[in-house]
């Protein structure tokens with residue numbers, strides 16, 4: 001099957017600092033690939049290299065079989081973190097501008113929420129609608145590959161769900177989607193994930209692949225506050241989920257020993273880690289050790 005975008009061992013440096021190092025990934029038609037990682041992991045830089053907005057210092061990138069600089073722009077839709085809209089132009093003028101850029105003769109109708117503010121300058125409409133507009137503009141020319149950099153950051157849960165409906169509809173129609181996100185619930189909506197840490201790819205696969213090797217000790221106690229306090233005092237990486245304490249990457253036996261020493265009666269079981277817990281464990285284990 002066609003590969004829409006492929007990166008092989010890509011490195012991008014700013015001065016001596018490698019923002020992206022030996023990164024490889026590919027996106028095929030109809031799949032949603034999530035690029036996850038903490039702030040500064042290198043996600044945006046990698047997207048910019050894939051789109052030809054930054055030149056790689058090493059490695060190879062192909063967009064529909066061509067180097068990014070020669071890639072057919074009509075095949076690409078991009079929603080950057082900053083949205084790329086003209087703030088002083090109205091909603092309708094932004095759409096007209098993008099339609100003209102891509103020679104789109106029959107632009108799809110504006111969604112109702114944008115129709116209501118069609119003549120407002122973009123700088124005066126809310127962030128949720130601005131994101132919706134950026135999506136609308138990126139999709140005007142029916143791209144084969146959609147690249148989204150934190151597309152739902154700062155929007156309310158309902159607007160986020162709607163944007164994800166659009167992403168799924170695009171993928172179902174055959175568009176390949178590469179999306180960065182900080183929200184783990186969004187990671188769970190992707191077909192595959194690539195996790196970056198300090199510029200490198202540190203894990204990849206489906207959510208199940210990524211969480212499979214990580215376990216969490218789960219503590220249920222009548223005196224849940226005492227259980228949490230004992231585990232926290234022992235400096236275990238404990239978090240509260242309702243009245244249950246979760247200690248990712250820690251053996252139940254070690255957790256039980258702490259609770260026994262503190263005289264807290266509790267049931268301790270091992271469960272699969274959530275994606276968020278697995279991410280924290282992956283991030284910790286990929287940290288360089290003390291020199």
Ligand SMILES: Nc1ncnc2c1ncn2[C@@H]1O[C@H](COP(=O)(O)OP(=O)(O)OP(=O)(O)O)[C@@H](O)[C@H]1O
Nearest residue numbers: 014018019037038039040041042043044045046081
């Ligand atoms: N033009 C640049 N010049 C120098 N350093 C840069 C430049 N662009 C990015 N960096 C650095 O490269 C690293 C990766 O940045 P990048 O924006 O790619 O990370 P990110 O994973 O997208 O982070 P975030 O989730 O916060 O957007 C950061 O340390 C950043 O400061």
